[in-house]
Amino acid sequence: xxxxxxxxxxxxxxxxxxxxLPAKRFFVAAIAVAVVALSGAPGxxxxxxxxxxxxxxxxxLPAVPNVPPSPYPITYPDGTYxxxxxxxxxxxxxxTDVRVTATIVDVYVPPECPEGRTCPPAxxxxxxxxxxxxxxxxxxxxxxxxxxxxxxEIDDAREDAAHGRTPEPPxxxxxxxxxxxxxxxxxxxxxxxxxxxxxxxxxxxxxxxDYRNHRLEGTxxxxxxxxx
Numbered sequence: 217x218x219x220x221x222x223x224x225x226x227x228x229x230x231x232x233x234x235x236x237l238p239a240k241r242f243f244v245a246a247i248a249v250a251v252v253a254l255s256g257a258p259g260x261x262x263x264x265x266x267x268x269x270x271x272x273x274x275x276x277l278p279a280v281p282n283v284p285p286s287p288y289p290i291t292y293p294d295g296t297y298x299x300x301x302x303x304x305x306x307x308x309x310x311x312t313d314v315r316v317t318a319t320i321v322d323v324y325v326p327p328e329c330p331e332g333r334t335c336p337p338a339x340x341x342x343x344x345x346x347x348x349x350x351x352x353x354x355x356x357x358x359x360x361x362x363x364x365x366x367x368x369e370i371d372d373a374r375e376d377a378a379h380g381r382t383p384e385p386p387x388x389x390x391x392x393x394x395x396x397x398x399x400x401x402x403x404x405x406x407x408x409x410x411x412x413x414x415x416x417x418x419x420x421x422x423x424x425x426d427y428r429n430h431r432l433e434g435t436x437x438x439x440x441x442x443x444x
Contacts, residue, residue, distance in 0.1 A: 288347045292317055296405055299347045299358045303422060310423060314410045318345035319403040321357055326367050340416055341367055345425070349401055360398075360406060361418045363427040369394050392429055404432035 290301030296317040302309050326338030341364040344357040351357055364370050373394040376383040383393060409426040413419045 299345060299356065302358065302410060306423065309410050311411050312409070313428070314408070314425070316345065316358065316406050316408075316425065317404070318347060318358065318406060319349045319351075320344070320398060320400050321346040321349065321351050323398065323400050338367060340365060340418075341370060342418065343398060345406060349403070355422070359418065359420055359424040360408070360427055361414045361424060362408070362416055363392075363398065364394050365416075370396065392427075395430065397432060397435075398430070402432050404430055404435075406430045 286300050286304075288298040288300045290304055291297050294317075296315045297305075297309065299316060299318050302314060302316055321344045323343040324339060324341060327335070329335035340361065342359055342361040345360055346357050373383045374396045377396055406425060406427070407429045409428065410423050411426060412421060412423055414424060414426040418424055
């Protein structure tokens with residue numbers, strides 16, 4: 217067995233190291249690249265904002281309707297209410313005595329009962345007031361009740377007037393005479409109690425007028441009377 221001189225042995229060892237050096241350098245460079253790549257990944261210390269911005273929601277609402285003002289005032293210069301004003305000031309007018317200037321838009325007419333048949337009793341006389349003579353909207357009308365107990369009272373009062381007879385006063389202290397001039401199209405001032413339910417049992421959530429007195433245009437002013 218031959219011994220290797222020390223110089224030769226050192227040369228061979230160092231030659232092997234020189235051959236392995238490029239591989240080591242490549243390995244170290246690869247690790248460095250991996251570290252840099254990981255440091256730039258989201259969630260690894262990077263301050264970059266990766267949140268997804270939510271879309272802005274704008275509700276598609278219809279435009280606010282342009283409601284035209286009422287053509288009628290709350291009250292007239294003489295202090296009487298319009299039908300519109302009476303309900304516009306509901307918190308002040310409900311369950312109080314009021315005076316309303318309005319036109320008789322329609323009058324209840326009892327249905328005829330054929331001879332020989334039994335029909336349900338007719339409703340008590342009532343009519344509808346409006347700020348205009350052609351008011352067709354039921355929500356803008358005001359029901360007037362309590363001026364007669366039945367249609368016969370009105371018919372008898374008209375017959376008495378036609379023959380020049382003084383009508384008999386209604387039974388009850390302080391009751392006004394049965395009116396015979398409450399015809400469709402007449403305009404005037406109507407006095408009464410504004411309420412949701414009348415003394416005779418009529419009921420309306422928006423209020424009705426329980427008759428006390430009236431004065432039509434072109435007629436002399438009547439003296440106030442007690443409610444029926």
